[in-house]
Amino acid sequence: MSASLSYSKTTxxxxxxxxxGALAVWRRNALVWRKLxxxxxxxxxxxxxxxxxxxxxxxxxxxxxxxGMPYLTFLASGLVASSAxxxxxxxxxxxxxxxxxxxxxxxxxxxxxxxxxxxxxxxxLWSASKGLISSSSILIVSxxxxxxxxxxxxxxxxxxxxxxxxxxxxxLVMSALSPSYEFFSYYFTLVVTPMFIFSGVFxxxxxxxxxxxxxxxxxxxTHAIALIRPLVSGQPVTQVALHLAVLCAYALVCxxxxxxxxxxxxxx
Amino acid sequence: xxTSNTALDYVIDAAALSKAYAGHxxxxxxxLKVPYGGCFGLLGPNGAGKTTTLKMILGQSPPSAGRLxxxxxxMPQATRIVRTSIGVVPQTDNLDPDFTVAENxxxxxxxxxxxxxxxxxxxxxxxxxxxxRERAGTRISKLSGGMMRRLSIARALINDxxxxxxxxxxxxxxxxxxxxxxxxxxELKQAGKTLLLTTHYMEEAERLCDKLVVMDQGIIIAExxxxxxxxxCVPDDVFEVHGDAQRVNSLLSVVENLxxxxxxxxxxxxxxxxxxxxxxxxxAVDVSYLHRHANLEDxxxxxxxxxxxx
Ligand SMILES: Nc1ncnc2c1ncn2[C@@H]1O[C@H](COP(=O)(O)OP(=O)(O)O)[C@@H](O)[C@H]1O
Ligand SMILES: [Mg+2]
Numbered sequence: 001m002s003a004s005l006s007y008s009k010t011t012x013x014x015x016x017x018x019x020x021g022a023l024a025v026w027r028r029n030a031l032v033w034r035k036l037x038x039x040x041x042x043x044x045x046x047x048x049x050x051x052x053x054x055x056x057x058x059x060x061x062x063x064x065x066x067x068g069m070p071y072l073t074f075l076a077s078g079l080v081a082s083s084a085x086x087x088x089x090x091x092x093x094x095x096x097x098x099x100x101x102x103x104x105x106x107x108x109x110x111x112x113x114x115x116x117x118x119x120x121x122x123x124x125l126w127s128a129s130k131g132l133i134s135s136s137s138i139l140i141v142s143x144x145x146x147x148x149x150x151x152x153x154x155x156x157x158x159x160x161x162x163x164x165x166x167x168x169x170x171x172l173v174m175s176a177l178s179p180s181y182e183f184f185s186y187y188f189t190l191v192v193t194p195m196f197i198f199s200g201v202f203x204x205x206x207x208x209x210x211x212x213x214x215x216x217x218x219x220x221x222t223h224a225i226a227l228i229r230p231l232v233s234g235q236p237v238t239q240v241a242l243h244l245a246v247l248c249a250y251a252l253v254c255x256x257x258x259x260x261x262x263x264x265x266x267x268x
Numbered sequence: 269x270x271t272s273n274t275a276l277d278y279v280i281d282a283a284a285l286s287k288a289y290a291g292h293x294x295x296x297x298x299x300l301k302v303p304y305g306g307c308f309g310l311l312g313p314n315g316a317g318k319t320t321t322l323k324m325i326l327g328q329s330p331p332s333a334g335r336l337x338x339x340x341x342x343m344p345q346a347t348r349i350v351r352t353s354i355g356v357v358p359q360t361d362n363l364d365p366d367f368t369v370a371e372n373x374x375x376x377x378x379x380x381x382x383x384x385x386x387x388x389x390x391x392x393x394x395x396x397x398x399x400x401r402e403r404a405g406t407r408i409s410k411l412s413g414g415m416m417r418r419l420s421i422a423r424a425l426i427n428d429x430x431x432x433x434x435x436x437x438x439x440x441x442x443x444x445x446x447x448x449x450x451x452x453x454x455e456l457k458q459a460g461k462t463l464l465l466t467t468h469y470m471e472e473a474e475r476l477c478d479k480l481v482v483m484d485q486g487i488i489i490a491e492x493x494x495x496x497x498x499x500x501c502v503p504d505d506v507f508e509v510h511g512d513a514q515r516v517n518s519l520l521s522v523v524e525n526l527x528x529x530x531x532x533x534x535x536x537x538x539x540x541x542x543x544x545x546x547x548x549x550x551x552a553v554d555v556s557y558l559h560r561h562a563n564l565e566d567x568x569x570x571x572x573x574x575x576x577x578x
Contacts, residue, residue: 108358
């Protein structure tokens with residue numbers, strides 16, 4: 001590299017490198033979470049209880065079975081996946097932004113051997129971990145309510161972690177671009193909520209008009225549910241490679257974009 | 269990694285180092301050599317480019333042009349290696365509000381890849397050093413400004429750095445805290461660390477810095493030891509004369525080799541003929557004055573002017 005001339009106005013497009021430093025970032029967040037664990041566990045278990053009891057039993061009474069399983073099981077498997085989405089998205093936006101801007105946590109990290117690659121990777125790993133914590137809570141509640149009885153549901157756990165990574169990626173890109181917290185409500189309203197409604201949480205996507213069915217195939221939540229639901233309900237899983245590939249692609253591509261954008265924001 | 273000759277002599281070696289933001293140059297072709305050991309001062313008014321220079325040294329800001337070596341390593345490529353041996357006290361505290369005092373040191377040490385067992389004795393020692401032992405379990409939001417600053421200093425030492433970079437370490441602190449911090453910094457110097465300090469307090473620079481540069485608008489306009497600068501840039505004596513500026517002007521017009529600067533109702537008179545000025549001023553009944561030796565502040569104001577910045 002030639003004496004770093006006129007380096008500043010151009011964007012640093014270099015591919016990020018994964019290093020152990022990401023774990024130090026993950027660990028920092030895990031330690032903060034541990035301090036506040038009591039309150040967050042209550043929310044993690046309380047909310048799905050309300051959802052599953054209210055919607056699952058209430059609607060389930062009228063609906064009966066859906067897609068070859070009790071509605072409670074159908075809904076529980078959808079909520080497990082969407083909870084990983086919601087929690088990971090929330091963490092990678094509101095919490096990341098808090099650390100990046102008002103709290104200046106990243107400025108402090110950037111005076112140590114950590115660089116943006118490590119910070120972004122650590123935050124994604126952590127957001128996915130939080131997604132896993134909340135979605136596993138729903139899974140446990142579902143077992144307690146008798147909605148989930150199959151051992152294959154354990155396979156959902158590693159997949160849910162990947163689902164978390166997949167949604168942490170785009171959320172991190174939003175954080176990197178965001179001028180303020182308000183920005184994130186647009187993302188939730190325009191991206192997360194439509195996915196929640198259209199990707200098959202509440203009903204099979206096969207009931208959608210053909211056009212919409214094709215469209216929802218680009219949404220990661222559709223693929224997450226396509227993996228999670230059969231695992232949770234004990235049905236055969238199809239097109240595993242495709243679904244995993246879509247989830248990985250969202251995670252990796254967005255990680256790269258987020259690193260480039262955060263570099264541009266912090267290394268000025 | 270190959271190192272050139274100069275690399276071994278200087279912690280920081282910058283040649284024609286420049287930084288521009290959106291076409292606006294804030295550091296202009298700076299040549300800077302910081303030797304190992306002692307305290308090196310970077311002085312300048314607000315907006316002079318001090319923080320920007322430090323950020324380039326830390327690899328937090330890529331230079332727009334020029335060359336920069338830290339520990340003999342090329343920046344910004346060597347950023348990660350360089351940062352393992354630097355401690356930073358940033359201009360604005362960025363302690364982690366989610367943790368206590370001791371936890372802040374622990375977490376920060378983890379960023380350097382240090383383990384719990386390596387960190388335990390260091391944290392102990394550093395908390396004693398900055399007199400925060402009793403506050404080990406206190407949350408950051410409960411600390412006073414001075415305590416936060418001291419914790420920032422402790423945090424900057426967690427990796428046992430060779431170079432400690434301090435960006436306006438005592439700005440906004442009361443005199444007691446400031447003096448206490450100066451004592452700590454002198455101890456660090458004695459321990460063989462190199463300090464790189466920015467400040468706009470001349471008293472601080474005069475007490476701590478072995479060598480310094482004065483910068484203004486991105487350019488180094490003077491450099492040397494504090495004594496050299498005082499000797500070379502201003503006459504030996506300063507009179508701060510209170511009274512009508514025109515009156516003072518006409519009074520002192522009889523004395524040669526003197527420079528007058530009026531600021532409100534005070535006229536600063538720089539001279540190497542103190543005896544003569546004393547005689548003139550003593551004879552006048554309508555003015556009062558303060559006679560003192562020239563100091564670094566006079567150098568600073570002479571070089572950078574009295575206009576307000578930012
Ligand atoms: N990120 C940035 N973008 C644009 N201008 C900047 C940025 N950072 C600093 N500047 C400008 O660069 C100049 C030097 O700033 P700085 O290095 O912070 O000065 P100092 O630390 O000496 O007060 C100032 O005019 C400041 O406004
Ligand atoms: Mg500054």
